[in-house]
Amino acid sequence: MVGPKAIINLDRLIHNYKLVKQEVGNKKIMAFVKANAYGHGAVPVAKALESVGADWFGVFTPEEAIELRKGGVTGNIMVFCRFHPEFLEKANKWDLTLNISSEDDLNDLITFHGDMNSSPRFHVKIDTGMTRLGLPIGSVSSFFNLLKKNSQLNYEGIYSHFATADEGDLDYAKFQLEQFKGVLDTADKMGLSFQHVHLSNSGSVLNLPESYFTMVRVGLLLYGAFPSDEVPRDLPIEPVMEFTAPVVNLRKVKAGTLVSYGGVWSAPNDTVIGVVQVGFADGFPRSWYEEGCISLKGERYKIAGRVCMDQLMVDFFNANVKRGDEVLLFGKNKIDSIPVEEIAECIGSTAYVLLTAIGGRTERIFSGLE
Numbered sequence: 185m186v187g188p189k190a191i192i193n194l195d196r197l198i199h200n201y202k203l204v205k206q207e208v209g210n211k212k213i214m215a216f217v218k219a220n221a222y223g224h225g226a227v228p229v230a231k232a233l234e235s236v237g238a239d240w241f242g243v244f245t246p247e248e249a250i251e252l253r254k255g256g257v258t259g260n261i262m263v264f265c266r267f268h269p270e271f272l273e274k275a276n277k278w279d280l281t282l283n284i285s286s287e288d289d290l291n292d293l294i295t296f297h298g299d300m301n302s303s304p305r306f307h308v309k310i311d312t313g314m315t316r317l318g319l320p321i322g323s324v325s326s327f328f329n330l331l332k333k334n335s336q337l338n339y340e341g342i343y344s345h346f347a348t349a350d351e352g353d354l355d356y357a358k359f360q361l362e363q364f365k366g367v368l369d370t371a372d373k374m375g376l377s378f379q380h381v382h383l384s385n386s387g388s389v390l391n392l393p394e395s396y397f398t399m400v401r402v403g404l405l406l407y408g409a410f411p412s413d414e415v416p417r418d419l420p421i422e423p424v425m426e427f428t429a430p431v432v433n434l435r436k437v438k439a440g441t442l443v444s445y446g447g448v449w450s451a452p453n454d455t456v457i458g459v460v461q462v463g464f465a466d467g468f469p470r471s472w473y474e475e476g477c478i479s480l481k482g483e484r485y486k487i488a489g490r491v492c493m494d495q496l497m498v499d500f501f502n503a504n505v506k507r508g509d510e511v512l513l514f515g516k517n518k519i520d521s522i523p524v525e526e527i528a529e530c531i532g533s534t535a536y537v538l539l540t541a542i543g544g545r546t547e548r549i550f551s552g553l554e
């Protein structure tokens with residue numbers, strides 16, 4: 185097929201997983217594979233991780249979880265979106281772990297247990313400062329009281345989420361950590377204990393080991409990118425995705441020729457303009473054109489003019505290029521790399537945004553595992 189390709193190097197994924205495993209010692213890892221494994225392909229990624237011992241997976245919706253089950257993933261799968269009563273039967277049927285973040289959610293579980301005499305597994309979400317989902321600290325005791333009265337329910341975990349763990353200033357993360365410890369203390373005093381306790385994400389795996397508890401939840405590091413430029417970057421992770429596209433057209437133009445929409449780019453000299461078949465509809469970051477480049481045979485060439493929906497143009501100047509050559513858009517091939525973090529920093533975005541955007545007509549090719 186002619187068009188963009190995301191080559192997913194599963195051997196690099198496993199390399200990254202093993203590095204994170206070394207970093208966190210005997211703690212469990214919940215591999216975050218939501219949003220199609222951050223654009224990498226959820227089922228092949230989860231199965232590759234399962235083959236090296238990963239036994240917890242984080243997704244956002246029940247549909248994402250069921251896709252994993254249908255694809256043959258047998259490990260624990262936790263669904264992180266706000267609980268809805270319609271998840272209960274799905275959770276029982278597909279053995280999913282639910283996210284319970286309010287007394288209303290707990291009451292729905294109690295009613296379901298009354299009707300069906302069964303309870304899906306769930307983890308209790310505490311809001312320690314993200315102000316998204318979760319029990320506010322002030323309502324924890326009343327929630328725990330209700331939980332204690334309903335010990336038939338299958339509560340197996342408790343967790344919270346950092347808002348700033350990937351920042352250089354960790355004061356707020358440390359505040360959240362203390363809040364969370366306070367909640368664990370309250371639970372302990374009330375005689376409640378949880379098998380799985382988790383708070384850490386990629387940022388805090390790198391810079392806050394005291395937040396590991398029994399399990400860490402890791403996404404971005406597994407895919408070989410760092411969450412920000414403020415975290416220590418000494419873990420030798422490898423980019424899993426190699427995003428490429430073919431040169432489909434070449435043409436000589438005179439100096440001053442305008443290229444692409446708006447005519448905002450003009451050839452600085454007589455040159456060769458190539459058309460590469462990838463555009464913003466495939467997830468290529470449109471705003472990367474101003475400073476942006478691609479790599480051909482280990483050399484970088486400037487993107488010429490605005491990125492279009494399906495194509496972009498490149499100033500190949502005196503390159504040895506022919507129709508059909510594949511260019512590297514980001515990631516790493518055998519001779520060059522364009523880190524997705526470099527693009528993100530340049531255009532004021534993040535690796536999360538750029539990776540999860542990859543889609544459209546992009547073909548995913550899985551390599552690196554038998």
Ligand SMILES: Cc1ncc(COP(=O)(O)O)c(C=O)c1O
Pocket residue numbers: 216264345384385386387401402403404405411
């Ligand atoms: C609740 C929760 N935990 C963990 C993660 C994983 O974060 P990261 O990719 O930074 O490791 C996410 C990602 O968005 C999340 O929402």
